[in-house]
Amino acid sequence: MSLFTRFIALLLVGGLAMTAGAGAAAAQTVVGVTATEIKIGNTNPYSGPASAYGTIGKVIGAYFKKVNDEGGVNGRKINYITLDDQYSPPKTVEMVRRLVEQDQVAVLFQTLGTPPNSAIHKYVNQQKVPHLFVATGATKWNDPQNFPWTMGYQPNYQTEGRVYAAYALKHVKDPKVGILYQNDDYGKDYLKGFEDGLGENKKMIVMKQTYEVTDPTIDSQIVNLKNSGANVFFNITTPKFAAQAIKKANEIGWKPLHFLNNVSSSLGTVLKPAGLEASRDLITALYMKEVTDPQWKNDKGFTEWVAFMKKYYPDGALDDQSNAFGYNVAILMTQVLKQAGNDLSRENIMKQAANVKNFELPLLLPGIKVNTSPTDFAPIEQEQLAKFDGEKWALFGETIDAVKK
């Protein structure tokens, strides 16, 4: 063998070894995925002050069990690891670091709450872990430029606030607006959207009242709002307080145009306790089918959900909207995995999450679809106004698209 052929042979062997090495390395970079499973990590408050939301984490687990029973996604079972973070940001950091560094999950999905997600926002983007469909209505999750690994899910509060403002400007002559809001980021996000929507007409707001989550009642705030002479009432409250507000306004004979935020649109937990007659003519913006609303009783999406709940999550309450919420978003996650096919690298999962087109979920309102793109990390941006007719939410008008003005 001449020196030259030896040299060539050496090069070839070296080259082969290198490509083989590169191949092995490429296979290793697919974190959290094997031939038979894909690991998905989640944190939820199963204990602590926000534990009522924990059912979302459970219903997601139940849905993934259904997927696995039916053969998984592209032959892979979903290994769903969900941990309790007690809604406490330091605990979230610890649990998410465990999921990423120790359990080596492929993606983080539906981590719940604005403060917990804020605490891990930077970290997951540094680690380049897909942080998909986070369960919070804050506006900041739609920021693909600065945080290309984090994506929101539900319509954000500011958008909804703008929808009500537009309606009031259009339909009320000489509007005088009274606002009651919960004194935290959730309340202020709604308020900001509403004020932005009013624009230069901001002085139409004649009174703002606040309450703390820990307050026993909000009766005096409602009386103050009535006395301010407001003819439009924007009710930015969580379910317990929403029911109190509707009841009190009715008792003292205050009949403004009453916007009730989507957070409290449940018949079961808000309108029934407040009284269905007292709730007549409330206006809200919806994007999901209310599971306690009788009009969906024979709806296909609804009946499928009920069947699913009975089989896979019999402990879960059928009048809790959170269980519908979790079911929807788990279906969306499964869709992203399906789209990713056999390339379950983190890059491709993120790419597919940003490439959902006109996807319908069984418990979204008819006509509302999931859409994302590399520059749009807000999957659901449509809502529809509805008026309560004493029995059900009667949808009216067109689907409002927040992106188009």
Added chain:
Amino acid sequence: MASGTGGATSTTERASDAAGAPRRALAARPIGLAAVGMVLLVAVSLPFAMSNFRLFQFTQVLTYAIALLGLNMLTGYNGQFSLGHGAFYGIGAYTTAIMIDRWDIGYGWTIPVAGIVCLVVGFLFGRPALRLEGLYLALATFSLALAVPQILKYFEHWTGGSQGIVLSKPKAPFGLRLTEDQWLYYLTLAITIVLFVVAWNLLRGRVGRAIVAIRDNHIAAEAMGINSALYKSVVFGVSAAYTGIAGALSAIAIAFVAPDSFNVFLSITLLTGIVIGGFATISGAIYGALFVQFVPNWAQDISKAAPWAIFGVFLIVFMYVMPRGIAGFLHLVWIRLTAPAVSREQGR
């Protein structure tokens, strides 16, 4: 920090094993020092044996240990019950976060400032609290724990409201080739050692005896010329300062603060830690910190459905098997091993 130093046993017990004490003390000294040395050696070499995630957990153990030591000074040694130390933890954390975020001050400087701020707040809170004893003081401090998260939300301009403040994790200085987690671990370890040595000196000497005397019988203590009021409020301040420094370190390690992090549950967790670790012991702070950091996680691994029920079972078992905490239990084991004859005479 091992059993040899866990010596703040009550006066009655001291008297009862006085006969064996001098001999044992002579023998115990080198062994105790060796144990402390071993613990330190393990602590220093941890970063080479563990993943960054585990190190992060141990950094949290160290910060808990500092906070627990602070609370133990107040509650264990001085007999003042506090259900509100989570508040000082939060104040320390926010002091650091605001200084870094709003004023761009180096994180290293913010740690002593957090300690000083909490020292002052703790001292001032301790003054009026002097009139309150036992359960009443516990309630007063409980109100502090309830109030602080809301107050933090109120001063939104400084604290970022319920959205909190996002920080950046510091990198290792001086070109040290350490990861962020390794560096933070060493920094926290160094501060922990300093604070433990200070506490050890404080609690073992004249001052320590005065503090314990006030707990055991404050009238007798005053009769001996101890300024009970001054001591109590100073202990309150120092205790708050320790907890504040722990909060500052945790803010740096977590790189985020929000009011939800410092709720009432944190205060109760701290109290659990000192009782499990060992009331009125220095080493107990470390055992307690390990407990509150890791046992809830194990509980969750055992049962997803009812982790806190499992945690409760752990608590009851610990209290039943080790009524004087882990430190007290180890001390007892130590006595049995070194002087079996004496302990049998004691009828135990």
